[in-house]
């Protein structure tokens with residue numbers, strides 16, 4: 001259980017204002033950041049994982065200011081950033097690197113508890129049977145699931161993901177998002193995920209924060225994400241896949257307990 005508070009966050013790169021006084025708070029939710037290219041999504045996520053220092057304002061995890069990278073914030077990247085040539089299991093184990101060195105990790109000189117955690121994380125993302133497969137022999141979607149497992153091994157309080165499914169086909173994107181949501185739910189972790197695909201966002205998110213030109217345009221729950229809001233954010237072309245409110249109601253199928261959805265995720 002954790003709370004992420006973004007308070008008057010401003011980030012300037014020289015003359016470019018990437019974020020302008022953005023504020024919101026999420027607590028034990030699966031929140032999605034939406035916005036056009038250049039809206040400021042990656043900058044916000046980089047501030048949240050401590051890689052970028054805000055110009056003004058701050059980001060707080062359970063009232064503690066995030067400054068510098070920290071192990072209780074797990075990050076999932078679009079390009080996976082896995083160690084090539086080694087297994088899914090060893091990649092997942094590298095999530096415990098704050099506790100041991102990379103060399104010890106690759107030699108598997110790790111605590112039993114870390115090894116168990118790596119296997120549990122691979123089970124969460126449906127890859128236990130593939131744990132000894134080299135990641136280079138895996139599909140893009142499977143590699144991203146290994147990336148989720150690695151973040152879980154960190155035992156994070158906050159999960160961040162920057163366009164985690166941007167390079168995947170629609171079916172793999174849905175599968176990966178299903179596992180990402182499952183991982184956040186099972187571990188009671190607050191999640192903030194940037195996405196370009198509005199239909200996938202509507203399907204899996206609880207909360208939607210829209211950024212436009214570095215400013216917060218909206219902050220709404222499932223029922224509030226209307227086609228009109230999406231039009232304001234992207235213009236009408238991007239609303240394909242978000243036809244009406246009934247589709248949003250179907251979006252609730254992404255929630256745990258919905259058997260049809262879980263079957264799709266397992267498939």
Ligand SMILES: Nc1ncnc2c1ncn2[C@@H]1O[C@H](COP(=O)(O)OP(=O)(O)OP(=O)(O)O)[C@@H](O)[C@H]1O
Nearest residue numbers: 013016017018035036037038039040041042043044
């Ligand atoms: N290191 C940097 N130096 C200078 N300008 C930057 C830097 N990083 C981002 N910007 C600028 O800040 C603005 C916001 O960029 P950011 O990458 O956060 O947007 P985004 O919404 O994540 O875009 P995308 O969806 O394309 O990744 C853009 O105008 C970008 O050019």
